[in-house]
Amino acid sequence: METKRTKRILSGLCLMAMTAFVSSGCGGKDDDPKPGVKQINMKFTVTVVGIEANDNVYFQFDAGNHDASQYGKPMWKINGVQQGNETTINLDEDDFKGNVKTYVIETVKAFDFGALSLDYSNLNNPSPSVTKRKSTAP
Numbered sequence: 001m002e003t004k005r006t007k008r009i010l011s012g013l014c015l016m017a018m019t020a021f022v023s024s025g026c027g028g029k030d031d032d033p034k035p036g037v038k039q040i041n042m043k044f045t046v047t048v049v050g051i052e053a054n055d056n057v058y059f060q061f062d063a064g065n066h067d068a069s070q071y072g073k074p075m076w077k078i079n080g081v082q083q084g085n086e087t088t089i090n091l092d093e094d095d096f097k098g099n100v101k102t103y104v105i106e107t108v109k110a111f112d113f114g115a116l117s118l119d120y121s122n123l124n125n126p127s128p129s130v131t132k133r134k135s136t137a138p
Contacts, residue, residue, distance in 0.1 A: 039110035
C-alpha cells in the first residue's frame with residue numbers, strides 16, 4: 001500500500017515538474033537579437049585653410065555594419081551630394097587646394113560602426129604642438 005502511495009506522489013511531482021519546465025520555456029516576448037547594439041548616423045565637417053606645397057593632409061572616413069549589409073548601397077554624402085557605393089571616403093591635400101576649403105561628410109543611413117582617420121605633416125614648418133622632451137635620470 002505504501003508503495004502505491006509513494007508512486008502516486010512521485011508521479012504527481014514528476015508531472016508538475018515537467019509541466020513547469022515546458023511552460024517556462026515558452027515566453028511571449030522574443031529576445032532582442034542584438035542587445036545593446038545601436039546604429040549611428042555620422043556627420044563630419046572638415047575645414048583646411050592655408051595649405052602649402054609641402055603639406056600632407058589625409059582624411060579617411062569609414063562606416064559599416066557587422067553583417068556587411070552596406071555593400072552595394074550608397075553610404076555617404078559629400079557636401080549634400082550622394083556618392084556611389086563607396087564604403088570609405090578619402091580626402092587629401094589636393095582636395096583643399098582649390099576653391100573648396102570645407103567639406104561636410106555624412107552617412108545616408110545609420111550604421112553599426114564608423115571611424116575617422118587623420119594624418120597631417122608639414123616638412124618646412126613642423127607643427128608647434130609637437131615637442132621633444134629629454135628625460136634625465138635622477
